[in-house]
Amino acid sequence: MAKIPDEAKKVFEGVIFDVYQWQQKMFDGTAQTFERIKRVNTAEMIVTQGDLILIQEEQQPDREPFLTFPGGRIENDEDPLAAAKRELLEETGYACDRWSLYREVMPIVKIDWTVYLFVGQDARWVQDPHLDAGEKISVRWVTLDEFLDLADSGKLTYFLEQFRTEFVRAKYHAPSREALRQKLFTASP
Amino acid sequence: MAKIPDEAKKVFEGVIFDVYQWQQKMFDGTAQTFERIKRVNTAEMIVTQGDLILIQEEQQPDREPFLTFPGGRIENDEDPLAAAKRELLEETGYACDRWSLYREVMPIVKIDWTVYLFVGQDARWVQDPHLDAGEKISVRWVTLDEFLDLADSGKLTYFLEQFRTEFVRAKYHAPSREALRQKLFTASP
Numbered sequence: 001m002a003k004i005p006d007e008a009k010k011v012f013e014g015v016i017f018d019v020y021q022w023q024q025k026m027f028d029g030t031a032q033t034f035e036r037i038k039r040v041n042t043a044e045m046i047v048t049q050g051d052l053i054l055i056q057e058e059q060q061p062d063r064e065p066f067l068t069f070p071g072g073r074i075e076n077d078e079d080p081l082a083a084a085k086r087e088l089l090e091e092t093g094y095a096c097d098r099w100s101l102y103r104e105v106m107p108i109v110k111i112d113w114t115v116y117l118f119v120g121q122d123a124r125w126v127q128d129p130h131l132d133a134g135e136k137i138s139v140r141w142v143t144l145d146e147f148l149d150l151a152d153s154g155k156l157t158y159f160l161e162q163f164r165t166e167f168v169r170a171k172y173h174a175p176s177r178e179a180l181r182q183k184l185f186t187a188s189p
Numbered sequence: 190m191a192k193i194p195d196e197a198k199k200v201f202e203g204v205i206f207d208v209y210q211w212q213q214k215m216f217d218g219t220a221q222t223f224e225r226i227k228r229v230n231t232a233e234m235i236v237t238q239g240d241l242i243l244i245q246e247e248q249q250p251d252r253e254p255f256l257t258f259p260g261g262r263i264e265n266d267e268d269p270l271a272a273a274k275r276e277l278l279e280e281t282g283y284a285c286d287r288w289s290l291y292r293e294v295m296p297i298v299k300i301d302w303t304v305y306l307f308v309g310q311d312a313r314w315v316q317d318p319h320l321d322a323g324e325k326i327s328v329r330w331v332t333l334d335e336f337l338d339l340a341d342s343g344k345l346t347y348f349l350e351q352f353r354t355e356f357v358r359a360k361y362h363a364p365s366r367e368a369l370r371q372k373l374f375t376a377s378p
Contacts, residue, residue: 169361
C-alpha cells in the first residue's frame with residue numbers, strides 16, 4: 001500500500017533513503033504534493049539448531065547494545081534470500097541448508113520498504129564472522145519459551161514490530177505457539 | 190534511540206520528511222556517512238463513550254478504504270494533546286473532556302518520528318466534521334471484544350503496530366485485558 005506511483009519524481013537521493021514526490025488528485029478535484037520515502041529493503045532471519053533459536057547481542061556506534069535476529073540491508077538487485085545467507089555468514093559465521101520465507105511485510109505507511117523474515121534450519125558453524133566496522137556481535141542460543149519471553153517483554157528490540165505481534169500471540173495462545181513451533185523446528189517438505 | 194545528533198546537517202527538506210546526515214565514527218576509528226529521517230510527529234486517539242470505542246472507516250485518494258483510530262499530523266510547535274483534540278473534532282465532530290496519554294513511541298530505527306496515543310473518555314458529539322479534501326471518514330462504535338478481534342485479525346490497519354501488540358496480548362491474556370479495560374473505561378483520577 002505504500003508503493004510509490006510510477007509518475008513520482010525522485011527529488012532526493014541519500015545513503016539509505018530516497019525521497020519521491022508527485023501531484024495527487026484529491027476527492028474535490030484539487031491537487032496536492034504527496035511524498036513518499038524509498039528505503040533500502042532488509043532481510044532478517046530466525047535461525048534454528050535442534051530446538052534452539054539464534055539471538056544476537058549487538059552493538060552499533062550510535063546506539064545502546066541490543067538483542068536482535070541476524071539481518072541487514074539487501075544490496076541493489078540482490079536476491080532477498082541470498083542477502084539473508086550472506087548476512088548470516090558475515091555476522092555469525094553460521095550457514096543453513098534449509099530455508100523458508102516466514103513473512104514479507106511493507107511495515108510503514110508512506111515508506112516504500114519491504115522486510116523479509118526467513119527461517120533457516122539446521123544451522124552449522126562454518127567460519128569466523130566478518131563484521132563491518134560499525135558492528136560488534138556475539139551469538140546466544142535460546143529455547144522457544146525463552147525467545148517468546150524476550151519478545152513479550154520487549155527485550156528483543158530490533159526486529160519488526162509486525163513480527164513481534166505474532167510472537168506475543170504465540171506466548172499466550174497455545175494453537176499459535178504450536179504453529180510457530182512447527183514453522184521453526186519441523187522439517188520443511 | 191532514533192534521535193538525530195546535534196551535529197547532523199539537514200540535506201533535504203520535504204513536505205513530510207526531512208533528511209539529515211553526519212559523519213559517524215566507527216569502532217575501528219574510520220568514519221561513515223550516517224543518515225536519518227525526521228518525519229512530522231503524529232497523534233492517535235482511542236475515544237470511548239460508555240463501554241464503546243470509536244473506530245473510523247476512512248478513505249484517502251491513494252489507498253484502499255481502511256479502519257483506523259482518529260489521528261493525524263502534529264503541526265509545527267503544536268502541543269500533542271491539542272493536536273489530538275483538533276483532529277478528533279475535525280475528523281469526527283466529537284470532543285472529550287477527560288484525556289490521558291496511553292503511550293508515546295518512537296517506532297522506527299533510523300527515523301526520528303514520535304507517535305502519541307491518547308485516550309479520550311466520555312465522548313460527546315459537538316458539530317459536523319470538517320474533513321480535508323484528501324479524507325472521507327465515517328464513525329463506528331464497537332465493544333472492547335469487537336475491538337480486540339479487529340486488532341487481532343489485522344482489520345484495524347492504520348494504527349501503530351507497537352500498539353497492536355498490546356491489543357493482541359489483551360485478547361489472549363486476561364490480566365492484560367483487564368488492565369486495558371480500566372485504562373479505556375474507568376474514570377481517571
